[in-house]
Structure formats: structure tokens, C-alpha cells
Amino acid sequence: MNFAIAVYAAPYSHQSPDTAYQFALAALNAGHSITRIFFYHSGVFNASGLSIPPQDEINIIERWAQLSKKFDVELAVCIAAALKRGIIDEAESRRYELTQHNIHPAFQIVGLGQWVDAMITADRVLVFGP
Amino acid sequence: MSTRKNILFIQRAAPYSSAIAFESLEAILVAGVFDQQVSVLFLDDGVYQLCQHNASILGTRNVSKLCESLPMYDIDKIYVSEASLQQRGLQSRFLCLPFTNISSKDISALISSHEIVVTS
Numbered sequence: 001m002n003f004a005i006a007v008y009a010a011p012y013s014h015q016s017p018d019t020a021y022q023f024a025l026a027a028l029n030a031g032h033s034i035t036r037i038f039f040y041h042s043g044v045f046n047a048s049g050l051s052i053p054p055q056d057e058i059n060i061i062e063r064w065a066q067l068s069k070k071f072d073v074e075l076a077v078c079i080a081a082a083l084k085r086g087i088i089d090e091a092e093s094r095r096y097e098l099t100q101h102n103i104h105p106a107f108q109i110v111g112l113g114q115w116v117d118a119m120i121t122a123d124r125v126l127v128f129g130p
Numbered sequence: 131m132s133t134r135k136n137i138l139f140i141q142r143a144a145p146y147s148s149a150i151a152f153e154s155l156e157a158i159l160v161a162g163v164f165d166q167q168v169s170v171l172f173l174d175d176g177v178y179q180l181c182q183h184n185a186s187i188l189g190t191r192n193v194s195k196l197c198e199s200l201p202m203y204d205i206d207k208i209y210v211s212e213a214s215l216q217q218r219g220l221q222s223r224f225l226c227l228p229f230t231n232i233s234s235k236d237i238s239a240l241i242s243s244h245e246i247v248v249t250s
Contacts, residue, residue: 112160116161121133
């Protein structure tokens with residue numbers, strides 16, 4: 001089965017990104033596929049390349065990156081939700097004449113249309129809310 | 131994107147306590163732009179999203195104005211939970227859009243008649 005997954009909550013603040021990760025991992029290990037994991041609302045903070053958790057906590061961002069690499073799953077971040085919260089890639093940073101950018105390289109910035117596309121092409125849609 | 135599916139969005143959050151009401155409405159409009167068959171159910175505190183607001187004092191964008199733009203994106207299947215309105219002492223005339231009243235017992239049939247259900 002092919003899943004579309006959206007994550008609406010920030011890491012280290014809510015349980016839902018952890019639940020989303022555990023679900024994604026279980027589904028992929030069971031042989032299912034995931035069209036795209038879409039980070040929206042405060043979920044865009046899952047893509048911060050500047051997150052440094054204490055040593056006794058899980059690195060949630062790195063964990064997404066490893067999942068993406070191992071199973072070749074796209075990690076997509078909504079551009080509108082990300083930019084207003086200060087999650088930005090190099091291209092957007094240049095466009096707005098900023099000097100920094102901070103998105104983790106495993107994630108890519110896309111439009112909301114990519115979420116609609118994932119929804120309508122998947123067999124099941126799951127939203128892990130705030 | 132030639133696939134067309136019928137999608138039910140369930141709006142349950144109060145309009146300004148977090149950004150979720152506004153951002154999920156934006157996702158609903160994009161689904162409309164991509165020519166999907168969209169229905170929206172306003173449930174629980176989500177019914178407040180349809181009350182006319184004066185958001186200018188908050189300095190935020192107006193959630194009820196965004197709701198009012200739904201029909202412009204061909205999204206006209208708007209359902210409002212009758213019980214949610216009653217529990218909050220709200221009357222139909224307070225709301226900014228034409229809608230269909232739906233009873234609690236009919237909500238499960240509404241949900242099961244859609245291929246995709248997205249709640250926020």
C-alpha cells in the first residue's frame with residue numbers, strides 16, 4: 001500500500017512527529033511505500049538543520065534524514081509555512097537577500113500543491129496533527 | 131494531476147488559538163485549485179471559524195474572510211455540525227457562508243462517503 005503522510009507538529013514539543021516516524025518506519029519495514037512525507041504548520045521545524053538535542057535525547061531531525069536515505073522517501077516542507085517560521089534553504093535565502101539558510105539537506109522546500117498531489121495519488125492519507 | 135478524488139476536510143480548531151485553522155484552510159483552497167472534489171465540515175470549536183471576525187485588532191489575517199473565499203474555488207459543499215452550533219449558542223445568521231446543517235448521527239455517513247478525510 002502507498003501512504004501519504006503529513007506532519008503538522010514541531011519536534012520536541014509534541015508527540016506527533018515521533019508517532020509519525022514510528023508509523024512510517026513500521027510501514028516501510030513491512031514493505032509498504034510512502035509517496036512523500038509532507039511537513040506543514042509547525043511541522044516545518046522538523047527540517048531545521050540547526051537543531052542540537054542533548055546527548056540523552058533522540059535527534060529527531062537526523063532520524064528523518066536516515067529514514068529518507070534508507071528507504072528513498074521524499075521529505076517535503078511547505079514553502080509558505082516554512083519561510084514565515086524561519087526555515088529556509090539556500091535558494092530562497094538568496095532570493096530574499098539573506099545571509100543565512102538553515103534547512104537540513106535531507107529536506108526540500110515545495111509548494112502546498114505537492115501535498116495535494118501526494119494525497120490524491122496515495123492509497124491512504126495520514127495526518128499527524130498538532 | 132488528472133486524478134480527482136473526493137476529499138473531506140474537517141475543521142475542528144478555534145480560529146485564532148493557533149495557526150492551524152488558517153493554514154489548513156489554505157490547504158483546502160489549494161485542493162480546490164487542483165480541481166479536487168472538496169467538502170468541508172466545521173465541527174466543535176471549528177464552527178467559530180465561520181463567525182465574522184474583526185481580526186484587524188489581532189494583526190493577523192482574517193480566518194472568516196478566508197472561509198468566505200471557499201466558493202470562489204468551487205468549494206461549496208460546506209457542512210456545519212448542528213450540535214456544535216447549539217452547544218456554543220450560535221445561530222446560522224452569525225455565519226459568513228451558506229451551509230448545510232448536519233446532525234451528529236449523519237456525520238459518520240458523511241465521513242464514510244469520502245475517499246480521503248483530513249482533520250485539523
